[in-house]
Amino acid sequence: IDEIVSCGSSLGAYPAMQSAVYIPQLYGIRVPCVLSLDAGDDWNSPYCLSRSQCLGTAAMGTEFYLFESPWVGTDRAAIRRMVETGNYVILVGCSYDEHVRITLDAMGMGVLHWALGDRTEPCELDIYTFTRLTE
Secondary structure (H helix, E strand, O other), rough: OOOOEEEEHHHHHHHHHHHHHHHHHHHEEEEEEEEEOHHHHOOOOOOOOOOOHHHHHHHHOOOOEEEEEEOOOOOOOOHHHHHHOOOOEEEEEOOOHHHHHHHHHHHHHHHHHHHHHHOOOOOOOOOEEEEEEEO
């Protein structure tokens, strides 16, 4: 194994993000991509990445794809912190933004296959919009 794509749904989004910090430290394996599928607690979890963790993932070049309602963004402090520290953060606006459906769509419509690829182009499904979040 030399690269891992980490994915988590709801409250599982936070361990997926944390894996981008700890897997390289513990095993020397890069986590280039994290998929967050409708993060639980609306980004108010104590398990959100800290500022120092965000600086670390930015330095490693981890890409974060946040599958959320289309209006979610840097108004959430945890997302703003990720962006302000230089992380590559893409908001994937989901047309069908019901909590469980975001995960079911991602798992059933090829999002994981896309994420394991080169990711140079957005996933070509008309239910998603891809927006790079910047300061």
